[in-house]
Amino acid sequence: MSLSNIANDPNKRMILFGGKGGVGKTSISSATAIYLAEQGDKVLIISTDPAHSLSDAFSQDLSGGEVIQIEGVDGDLCGLEISPEKGTEEVKHMLEEEGVSDELNQSLSMLGLDDLTSDLHQNTPPGMDEAVALSQVMQIARQGDYDRIILDTAPTGHTIRLLSLPEFLDSFLGRLLKMRVKLSNTLAFFKSMVGMEAEKDRSVEIMEKLKENILQIREDLQNHTETEFVVVSIPTLMSVYESERLLVALTEQNILVRNVVINQIMPRNESCPFCSARYHSQQEVLEYARQVFSDYVQTELPYLAEEVKGVEKLRKLASMIFSDA
Ligand SMILES: Nc1ncnc2c1ncn2[C@@H]1O[C@H](COP(=O)(O)OP(=O)(O)OP(=O)(O)O)[C@@H](O)[C@H]1O
Ligand SMILES: [Mg+2]
Incomplete structure (x- = not known):
C-alpha cells in the first residue's frame, strides 16, 4: 500500500507528518510535496523545526521565514521554514506592548x-512555540493560495504537547x-x-x-475532510511504541489518521552478519507493527544506501511512497 489515498483525494489540503526524532518526517514530507507538485498541485511545504531541515533535504536555502520557490521540481512547489522561537518572542512582545500590563x-x-x-x-x-508556528501555518492555509499544504512537524513529544495546549490555555485563561x-x-x-x-x-x-485563535487551529486540525495526519515510524520497538502513543493522542484529539509509514527497513543480506542481525530484529518488530497498526494503511519504505538529500533522491523516495498511485 502507499500514500496514494492522499494523492487521489484533492480535498486533503493540509497534510501533517509527525513521529519520533530522526525517523524520516522531513524526507517523507518533502518527497510527498514533490510528488503532489509534479502531479499538478500548487504545493507549499512548511517546517516549524528550528534546525532548517527543509533547506538540508532540498539542498537549497529556505531559511529566512519567507515563502521560497523550490528549484528543480517539475511543478509548483514552495517551501517555508518558520522559526517557532521567533513567533513566541513576537507574542510575548505583543503582550508586553499591548499591556498584560x-x-x-x-x-x-x-x-x-x-x-x-x-x-x-x-x-x-x-506548546506555545508550536501553537504560534501552527497559527501562522493555518493563516496561510485559510488564505487558500495552495492546493496542498504539507507540514513537517516537530518530533512527537512536541506534537502531543501542542495538542493539549487549548485545554491548558483554557484553564490558565x-x-x-x-x-x-x-x-x-x-x-x-x-x-x-x-x-x-x-x-x-x-x-x-x-x-x-489568543484563545480564539488556538481553538480555531484545533477546529481546522479536526476537519476530517481537509486535514489529515500521517504518522511516521521505523522498525524499532521504541519508535513503534511511541507511534502507538501518538496515535492514541491524535485519536483522542479527533484528528484524522489513515496512514502509518514505516521507514528505514533493512534489506535482507545474509552474507553480512551485522546486516543479517539487524534485518531479523527489524522483521520481528515489523510483524508486531503490522499488527498494532492494522487499522491503518501501512506504507513500508526501505533503508536506502544514501541519505535522501536533493530533489532527485527525494523524487526516488516519492516513487516508493506512491508506488501504487
Ligand atoms: N529510507 C531512508 N533511507 C536512508 N536514509 C534515510 C531514509 N529516510 C531518512 N533518511 C535519512 O535519515 C536522516 C533523518 O531523516 P529526516 O531528517 O527525514 O528525519 P526527521 O524525522 O525529519 O528527523 P528530525 O526529527 O531530526 O526532524 C536524514 O539524513 C535522511 O536523509
Ligand atoms: Mg525533520
Whole structure:
C-alpha cells in the first residue's frame, strides 16, 4: 500500500507528518510535496523545526521565514521554514506592548498572585512555540493560495504537547480572567475611593483573542475532510511504541489518521552478519507493527544506501511512497 489515498483525494489540503526524532518526517514530507507538485498541485511545504531541515533535504536555502520557490521540481512547489522561537518572542512582545500590563502584574503581586503572570512572562505555556508556528501555518492555509499544504512537524513529544495546549490555555485563561475580573472590581473600588479613574487594560481582550485563535487551529486540525495526519515510524520497538502513543493522542484529539509509514527497513543480506542481525530484529518488530497498526494503511519504505538529500533522491523516495498511485 502507499500514500496514494492522499494523492487521489484533492480535498486533503493540509497534510501533517509527525513521529519520533530522526525517523524520516522531513524526507517523507518533502518527497510527498514533490510528488503532489509534479502531479499538478500548487504545493507549499512548511517546517516549524528550528534546525532548517527543509533547506538540508532540498539542498537549497529556505531559511529566512519567507515563502521560497523550490528549484528543480517539475511543478509548483514552495517551501517555508518558520522559526517557532521567533513567533513566541513576537507574542510575548505583543503582550508586553499591548499591556498584560505592569499595573496588572503589580496588582496581582500585591494580592500574592504573581506566580500567575510570571507563568506567562517567564515560562511560556507548554506548546506555545508550536501553537504560534501552527497559527501562522493555518493563516496561510485559510488564505487558500495552495492546493496542498504539507507540514513537517516537530518530533512527537512536541506534537502531543501542542495538542493539549487549548485545554491548558483554557484553564490558565480561566484563572487569569476570573482573577482579572475580581481584581478590576477591587481596583476600581480602591481607585474610586481615592478619586482616580480606572485605566483600560487590554490583557483580557488579548488573551481572549489568543484563545480564539488556538481553538480555531484545533477546529481546522479536526476537519476530517481537509486535514489529515500521517504518522511516521521505523522498525524499532521504541519508535513503534511511541507511534502507538501518538496515535492514541491524535485519536483522542479527533484528528484524522489513515496512514502509518514505516521507514528505514533493512534489506535482507545474509552474507553480512551485522546486516543479517539487524534485518531479523527489524522483521520481528515489523510483524508486531503490522499488527498494532492494522487499522491503518501501512506504507513500508526501505533503508536506502544514501541519505535522501536533493530533489532527485527525494523524487526516488516519492516513487516508493506512491508506488501504487
Ligand atoms: N529510507 C531512508 N533511507 C536512508 N536514509 C534515510 C531514509 N529516510 C531518512 N533518511 C535519512 O535519515 C536522516 C533523518 O531523516 P529526516 O531528517 O527525514 O528525519 P526527521 O524525522 O525529519 O528527523 P528530525 O526529527 O531530526 O526532524 C536524514 O539524513 C535522511 O536523509
Ligand atoms: Mg525533520
